[in-house]
Amino acid sequence: MTAIAHPMTTGAPAPYPALPTGMQRGQVEALLVELAPAIGLSGRRLQALLLMMVQTRPSDWVRPDREPVCYMAQTEIARLLGKTERAVRADEAALSGALDLVEKRTAANGGRSSHGQLGLVFSRLIARVPELLRLRDRLRLEGVRRKELIRLRSAFYRRAKLGLMELLPANPDDPGLSSLRDAFLAWPATEALRAMSLGELEAHASAARSLCDALDESLADAVKTSGPPESRDRSHLQDTTEDESVSCIAQKAQSAVEWSPESRTDEQGDHPAPSGTGTSRLPDRAIPSLAPERVYRLASDDMRLRLDIERQRSGRLSELDLIVAAVKALPELGIHGSAWDEAAEAMGEYQAALCVVVSDANRTHPVTPVLNPGGHLRAMTRRFLAGEFNLIGSLIGIDDRRRLGRQRR
Numbered sequence: 001m002t003a004i005a006h007p008m009t010t011g012a013p014a015p016y017p018a019l020p021t022g023m024q025r026g027q028v029e030a031l032l033v034e035l036a037p038a039i040g041l042s043g044r045r046l047q048a049l050l051l052m053m054v055q056t057r058p059s060d061w062v063r064p065d066r067e068p069v070c071y072m073a074q075t076e077i078a079r080l081l082g083k084t085e086r087a088v089r090a091d092e093a094a095l096s097g098a099l100d101l102v103e104k105r106t107a108a109n110g111g112r113s114s115h116g117q118l119g120l121v122f123s124r125l126i127a128r129v130p131e132l133l134r135l136r137d138r139l140r141l142e143g144v145r146r147k148e149l150i151r152l153r154s155a156f157y158r159r160a161k162l163g164l165m166e167l168l169p170a171n172p173d174d175p176g177l178s179s180l181r182d183a184f185l186a187w188p189a190t191e192a193l194r195a196m197s198l199g200e201l202e203a204h205a206s207a208a209r210s211l212c213d214a215l216d217e218s219l220a221d222a223v224k225t226s227g228p229p230e231s232r233d234r235s236h237l238q239d240t241t242e243d244e245s246v247s248c249i250a251q252k253a254q255s256a257v258e259w260s261p262e263s264r265t266d267e268q269g270d271h272p273a274p275s276g277t278g279t280s281r282l283p284d285r286a287i288p289s290l291a292p293e294r295v296y297r298l299a300s301d302d303m304r305l306r307l308d309i310e311r312q313r314s315g316r317l318s319e320l321d322l323i324v325a326a327v328k329a330l331p332e333l334g335i336h337g338s339a340w341d342e343a344a345e346a347m348g349e350y351q352a353a354l355c356v357v358v359s360d361a362n363r364t365h366p367v368t369p370v371l372n373p374g375g376h377l378r379a380m381t382r383r384f385l386a387g388e389f390n391l392i393g394s395l396i397g398i399d400d401r402r403r404l405g406r407q408r409r
Contacts, residue, residue, distance in 0.1 A: 048081055067117060
């Protein structure tokens, strides 16, 4: 390819593209590594591109009067990469052609030289950096949403499975339940979810939630006709009148766990229960007796807004609404998904959601505000596993501050 005359050789002004303020070549390298699959850059071709970039002067990437150029010969690039020269030529052709990341300038004989800026020029890549940054941000948001949807599907799967196990034995020939069972059994495995497009995953998660809503309605009908099942006490079926507080419910459960408000040493429930029981963990059926409407009154304003959005599906607040709202709040609260996964695995999604509500509400604790909700959730999970967790005590503490007007605004 014949050398192309440009401002550096003609004496004309040289307004070359430069990286955004504060950005360096190394950050461009990291950006390309992150985006390589999305822009069609194979691993081996990415390796070649990064080697070429390292041969340029870092300062040339940030100066508008200079262009970063790789002058290294193809033979040397091939040697360093362990490739043939033919493979390197193919890499350069792709990078300067379809990928549009470099410009290839050579002398008539194919030579490269700093005289005349002949080589692999990276101004094209610099000019595309703002576009690539936007792509990265969009893909990151999609990644967060994808993880959220997979996490929600996990919660839907567990609830659907438990609901079917509860309803089918008594109604094995019910056509509606049989249809829900068949739809549930057709759900893709978790690994298959990761291979779905974001749109497909959104649609599946919506359908999965609708199935859970249908099962909740069936469970509600079953309770109305025969009373609550012994194995589960469904919170959204409890009386939710405004005059009944969380403190009252906790006191009713007191005999099961042998604790009293006087024995609590921390309103946030972070201290072990009093001696005598060896644990402050409530029986599995005690926590779900806390109706979501009651929990709503203890939530922060932001969490209430999320719950209001979720309740629009059916007009009433359900356990599932609280779980969904908690999962969606994780990024905003700075709670890593793994902290939620650990809590949900240990105590179930509903109790994990209650823990998120507690962590969020206690960010405005007047004495010991929660500064790291993610760390707080992990601490609650550890105490749960150790049998030292007092979730009811945490909720009572919030309820007390609400009633006494001591919640810091």
